Amino acid sequence: MSGFSLPVDDDEVTILGIISAVERAAAVEFCEFLNSQFDALGQKEWFEDVRHYRKSIGDPFTYKHPEDMRFIISEAVQNDSQIWHLIPNMNNAWTTAAIALKARLNNYHHGQLKPDLQSLLQIATLFDSIASSSGLGVSDWARALKTRIKKILDGTFEKPGATLTPSIAITDVPSEVVKSYDETKREIAKRPPLGSKWQGEKPQRKIALDRATEDLYEDGLSVSSELGALKEQTITTWLRYFPRGGEVWVDSDGASMAYVKGIARMVGWFGPEPDGDEHEVRGFVVPRDYEFTGNDVRDLESGKFLTHSSVDSVDEIIQELSKQLSPNGRISITDYGDIFWTAVDGVAKKITRAHKDTWFDGHLPGS
Amino acid sequence: MRQSYVSTIVMGNEESLSENLSISVGKCEVEFIPGTKASLGKPTSQRKDASEQVAKLSTFRVTSPDELNLMVGLYVWEGADPEVRPIELLAGLQKHNELKGRGGMSLIISQDQKWLVPLRVLKYNKTKGYFTLQAASEEELDSLIGQSFRDLMTELGAKAFGSREAIDQESNNKRNQLAMIVEPGNLEALAVAYAVTRAQAVILDFGLDVE
Numbered sequence: 001m002s003g004f005s006l007p008v009d010d011d012e013v014t015i016l017g018i019i020s021a022v023e024r025a026a027a028v029e030f031c032e033f034l035n036s037q038f039d040a041l042g043q044k045e046w047f048e049d050v051r052h053y054r055k056s057i058g059d060p061f062t063y064k065h066p067e068d069m070r071f072i073i074s075e076a077v078q079n080d081s082q083i084w085h086l087i088p089n090m091n092n093a094w095t096t097a098a099i100a101l102k103a104r105l106n107n108y109h110h111g112q113l114k115p116d117l118q119s120l121l122q123i124a125t126l127f128d129s130i131a132s133s134s135g136l137g138v139s140d141w142a143r144a145l146k147t148r149i150k151k152i153l154d155g156t157f158e159k160p161g162a163t164l165t166p167s168i169a170i171t172d173v174p175s176e177v178v179k180s181y182d183e184t185k186r187e188i189a190k191r192p193p194l195g196s197k198w199q200g201e202k203p204q205r206k207i208a209l210d211r212a213t214e215d216l217y218e219d220g221l222s223v224s225s226e227l228g229a230l231k232e233q234t235i236t237t238w239l240r241y242f243p244r245g246g247e248v249w250v251d252s253d254g255a256s257m258a259y260v261k262g263i264a265r266m267v268g269w270f271g272p273e274p275d276g277d278e279h280e281v282r283g284f285v286v287p288r289d290y291e292f293t294g295n296d297v298r299d300l301e302s303g304k305f306l307t308h309s310s311v312d313s314v315d316e317i318i319q320e321l322s323k324q325l326s327p328n329g330r331i332s333i334t335d336y337g338d339i340f341w342t343a344v345d346g347v348a349k350k351i352t353r354a355h356k357d358t359w360f361d362g363h364l365p366g367s
Numbered sequence: 368m369r370q371s372y373v374s375t376i377v378m379g380n381e382e383s384l385s386e387n388l389s390i391s392v393g394k395c396e397v398e399f400i401p402g403t404k405a406s407l408g409k410p411t412s413q414r415k416d417a418s419e420q421v422a423k424l425s426t427f428r429v430t431s432p433d434e435l436n437l438m439v440g441l442y443v444w445e446g447a448d449p450e451v452r453p454i455e456l457l458a459g460l461q462k463h464n465e466l467k468g469r470g471g472m473s474l475i476i477s478q479d480q481k482w483l484v485p486l487r488v489l490k491y492n493k494t495k496g497y498f499t500l501q502a503a504s505e506e507e508l509d510s511l512i513g514q515s516f517r518d519l520m521t522e523l524g525a526k527a528f529g530s531r532e533a534i535d536q537e538s539n540n541k542r543n544q545l546a547m548i549v550e551p552g553n554l555e556a557l558a559v560a561y562a563v564t565r566a567q568a569v570i571l572d573f574g575l576d577v578e
Contacts, residue, residue, distance in 0.1 A: 208461070244572050246461050259433035259460060262394040262570040 111180025195366015294327030
């Protein structure tokens with residue numbers, strides 16, 4: 001394979017385009033391989049056979065054609081599938097990488113994968129893992145991506161002239177993905193996750209958060225009575241993201257911004273947070289995989305447990321997870337702290353919400 | 368190729384037609400105001416009993432994205448050691464008041480008649496409840512800017528960098544203090560060292576571990 005599209009910087013459009021292109025190339029290559037295998041078995045209509053089998057045992061089946069990586073992976077990791085038997089060198093490592101890749105591709109198709117070089121590196125690594133052991137050419141592209149991204153990230157890549165930039169355009173990305181990304185970015189532009197960089201102009205109203213008295217002042221007078229019953233919660237949230245205290249600027253909708261170590265950040269709301277759809281999963285997915293064990297949450301990368309890793313108590317979160325999940329269920333979290341599980345059709349189902357002190361240290365913004 | 372640790376050096380100023388040099392370091396922008404002028408005052412090192420004397424004053428401005436706008440001066444006194452100290456806090460947050468009236472940088476004439484710059488840092492003092500000048504390790508200085516402070520200073524002309532004993536043969540109780548030696552009048556090195564060890568330290572809440 002030659003003429004791989006590779007990034008030259010962290011341009012979001014290029015990153016989304018490359019993910020789409022690699023996914024398509026891998027799906028086509030896997031599909032060609034499966035076509036030849038099933039041809040040899042005399043099963044030319046194998047995709048329809050799989051569809052009928054899944055429907056016959058009551059499994060949901062939403063895939064429209066076989067050249068879909070999420071379809072190939074979902075079959076390949078089930079040992080009642082013929083595909084599981086046909087892919088060479090199948091082992092636990094392949095299955096683990098494939099499940100993680102399917103989760104990332106789902107995030108991507110729903111506009112929830114952060115379009116940055118770290119996400120692309122993770123996707124390339126997972127594609128390399130599943131394609132190289134099967135001897136597929138797309139693994140060459142995945143490895144070239146890994147090498148290039150690492151060079152860009154460590155500053156050793158020298159950007160070529162404009163004529164050598166990759167020919168990826170947003171039109172290469174499926175329209176439904178573009179729509180999902182537009183929605184996510186609109187949400188973030190409106191009000192970013194707590195602890196993230198502030199978007200837009202600095203608000204006019206200036207309030208001072210006093211760490212010593214845990215009170216709020218405007219022109220020297222306490223204004224915390226404006227918050228009524230929300231006073232304590234508001235000040236706790238502000239101090240969580242702005243522990244030193246000082247000036248906070250409040251916008252007309254209550255969104256509040258402060259300079260934290262020199263950077264303007266969203267630190268909370270003055271008053272109630274505007275109502276949204278309580279079932280909606282907002283923002284980009286944190287690129288980690290978690291498992292609900294039944295009475296705790298385990299970070300699959302580090303092996304750490306939430307009850308030993310969070311600053312605050314996580315009892316309420318564990319209780320909510322217990323109500324909606326069986327032990328060993330996979331969960332994800334977005335940068336807004338929305339915890340969700342992914343249904344078979346790829347749709348994110350919100351369970352509850354965490355903040356930086358009720359989640360693993362360093363995984364959410366502001367920590 | 369040698370990496371440049373000074374992220375930006377630009378000439379020009381949108382507000383005036385003068386071609387002011389500026390250097391970006393960490394979250395700070397250091398803008399050099401051209402020229403020098405005579406300034407009447409008392410050297411900090413002789414404040415208690417000194418009479419007023421004239422200094423040759425060079426000024427620079429330290430600004431940051433969190434609204435700091437601080438004028439700082441290099442005072443080269445007629446009859447005392449030179450020093451860098453804040454002139455006026457033009458704008459900033461409450462916390463930038465920590466830079467007002469403290470955090471001056473007293474320079475010492477070295478054995479070889481250059482300037483020795485003690486590299487202490489404004490660090491939050493839990494007992495006192497405000498920032499004070501404290502000794503810092505080289506690792507702590509590096510952490511303030513996310514790269515080698517020594518390399519940055521060398522790039523800006525520092526002649527030596529290390530303990531005062533190692534670079535200036537001092538044997539007193541300050542011999543272990545981190546310092547550097549610069550050519551007399553090297554304003555760029557002095558201003559950037561001031562910006563990192565004073566302004567950047569306060570901006571990053573250095574030493575403030577909030578429970």
